[in-house]
Amino acid sequence: MNIELTLKIQDLNARYVQAIDDDKLEAWPDFFTENGRYRIATAENVERGLPLGMIYATSRAMLRDRVRSLRDANVYEAQRYRHIVSVPLVEAGEGGAIAAQTSFIVARIMHTGETALFATGRYRDRIVFEEGGARFAEKLVILDSRLIDTLLAIPL
Amino acid sequence: MNIELTLKIQDLNARYVQAIDDDKLEAWPDFFTENGRYRIATAENVERGLPLGMIYATSRAMLRDRVRSLRDANVYEAQRYRHIVSVPLVEAGEGGAIAAQTSFIVARIMHTGETALFATGRYRDRIVFEEGGARFAEKLVILDSRLIDTLLAIPL
Amino acid sequence: MNIELTLKIQDLNARYVQAIDDDKLEAWPDFFTENGRYRIATAENVERGLPLGMIYATSRAMLRDRVRSLRDANVYEAQRYRHIVSVPLVEAGEGGAIAAQTSFIVARIMHTGETALFATGRYRDRIVFEEGGARFAEKLVILDSRLIDTLLAIPL
Numbered sequence: 001m002n003i004e005l006t007l008k009i010q011d012l013n014a015r016y017v018q019a020i021d022d023d024k025l026e027a028w029p030d031f032f033t034e035n036g037r038y039r040i041a042t043a044e045n046v047e048r049g050l051p052l053g054m055i056y057a058t059s060r061a062m063l064r065d066r067v068r069s070l071r072d073a074n075v076y077e078a079q080r081y082r083h084i085v086s087v088p089l090v091e092a093g094e095g096g097a098i099a100a101q102t103s104f105i106v107a108r109i110m111h112t113g114e115t116a117l118f119a120t121g122r123y124r125d126r127i128v129f130e131e132g133g134a135r136f137a138e139k140l141v142i143l144d145s146r147l148i149d150t151l152l153a154i155p156l
Numbered sequence: 157m158n159i160e161l162t163l164k165i166q167d168l169n170a171r172y173v174q175a176i177d178d179d180k181l182e183a184w185p186d187f188f189t190e191n192g193r194y195r196i197a198t199a200e201n202v203e204r205g206l207p208l209g210m211i212y213a214t215s216r217a218m219l220r221d222r223v224r225s226l227r228d229a230n231v232y233e234a235q236r237y238r239h240i241v242s243v244p245l246v247e248a249g250e251g252g253a254i255a256a257q258t259s260f261i262v263a264r265i266m267h268t269g270e271t272a273l274f275a276t277g278r279y280r281d282r283i284v285f286e287e288g289g290a291r292f293a294e295k296l297v298i299l300d301s302r303l304i305d306t307l308l309a310i311p312l
Numbered sequence: 313m314n315i316e317l318t319l320k321i322q323d324l325n326a327r328y329v330q331a332i333d334d335d336k337l338e339a340w341p342d343f344f345t346e347n348g349r350y351r352i353a354t355a356e357n358v359e360r361g362l363p364l365g366m367i368y369a370t371s372r373a374m375l376r377d378r379v380r381s382l383r384d385a386n387v388y389e390a391q392r393y394r395h396i397v398s399v400p401l402v403e404a405g406e407g408g409a410i411a412a413q414t415s416f417i418v419a420r421i422m423h424t425g426e427t428a429l430f431a432t433g434r435y436r437d438r439i440v441f442e443e444g445g446a447r448f449a450e451k452l453v454i455l456d457s458r459l460i461d462t463l464l465a466i467p468l
Contacts, residue, residue, distance in 0.1 A: 015401060085399075087243065089171060103238060103240055113457040113458045117271055144238055144271070147271075162319060199392065242326060242396050259395065275427075
């Protein structure tokens with residue numbers, strides 16, 4: 001067990017969800033490599049091997065576009081999110097990359113103050129260490145539930 | 157503070173809940189020692205010193221029987237669970253064993269996609285290090301709530 | 313990254329929330345320095361720079377008074393709480409103190425057994441290492457929601 005590695009990934013995860021919860025969406029793409037892949041899919045579809053997700057981006061530029069759309073739509077600001085992530089399960093990586101799995105639970109806090117359990121699932125990540133720190137080369141967000149309506153708008 | 161020990165227990169906890177959340181129930185008994193004890197009880201009963209729990213097993217074989225019953229009853233597969241566990245509080249152990257306490261919160265995701273807060277509580281564990289890794293010599297699952305109906309069917 | 317420091321703060325956080333969840337409120341003030349500050353405020357007010365919080369204490373003695381009031385009012389015992397905290401984001405501190413941010417989610421379990429998501433938010437802490445261990449020189453509890461009714465009674 002590589003203690004330092006585990007803690008570095010914990011730290012990456014903590015900064016990642018803090019950026020989202022603090023509505024610092026413009027910082028969100030920087031957690032990915034230049035050609036980083038980001039996908040949101042349901043557990044059901046992942047288990048069936050269905051390749052497409054609800055959201056699929058293959059570069060930091062696409063994530064930046066996405067943030068711009070969210071800002072234009074002005075949907076995101078009306079509510080807050082609170083992610084709680086578990087400690088990561090770090091696994092043997094391929095080609096220098098590290099594989100990590102991390103459970104998450106997200107609460108949504110509406111403008112009225114109402115709080116509800118919003119999403120649960122697991123991140124399946126491939127992480128690389130670049131100049132400037134650890135980044136996601138791939139982040140697969142696997143949602144436990146297939147109720148997805150508003151989910152489409154939100155970075156997880 | 158023993159850093160490596162704390163992280164090893166974090167890792168054990170993460171793998172334990174991942175096996176349950178991934179519906180890999182057949183792997184569940186292997187997290188226990190041959191004569192490992194597993195008990196689910198309410199906080200109320202633990203505080204009153206009532207020894208019996210809702211579930212009580214005293215060996216890996218009993219846990220295997222339990223998994224078989226769950227598979228036969230076919231109850232478990234209809235829903236998903238998502239455990240989020242806190243970092244463990246590791247305490248001085250007796251006779252080489254390590255005592256650890258870990259808070260948990262479990263969401264249940266129904267087949268329809270509905271997600272609800274299902275159970276909260278604390279694990280009170282005794283952990284030993286055997287060939288093949290860390291295992292639970294004892295796991296006491298202390299539930300905060302005494303509403304227990306369907307709980308009886310589910311490994312926590 | 314200072315591994316030992318991060319784990320010490322994890323441990324402090326785990327003991328802090330365990331004391332509250334175990335209803336050991338008399339131990340709660342001891343997690344603070346003699347002149348430790350404790351404040352609960354909404355995210356909205358923190359962002360607007362409004363200095364006042366729903367609760368504001370500037371010494372361990374004030375926290376002790378608060379616990380006595382809670383015991384007299386006999387409100388607290390009727391329910392249980394379960395905190396789940398994330399790993400802390402540890403930051404460069406000033407004057408020897410350490411700054412840490414930690415997300416939390418709290419479930420409330422009523423006497424009837426009903427469980428609900430109660431509060432979410434983030435701790436923004438200043439931590440010092442004194443004889444006897446790590447303590448909070450300042451704990452700012454930033455709540456995501458502005459629905460605060462019963463919150464006023466409860467240590468978070």
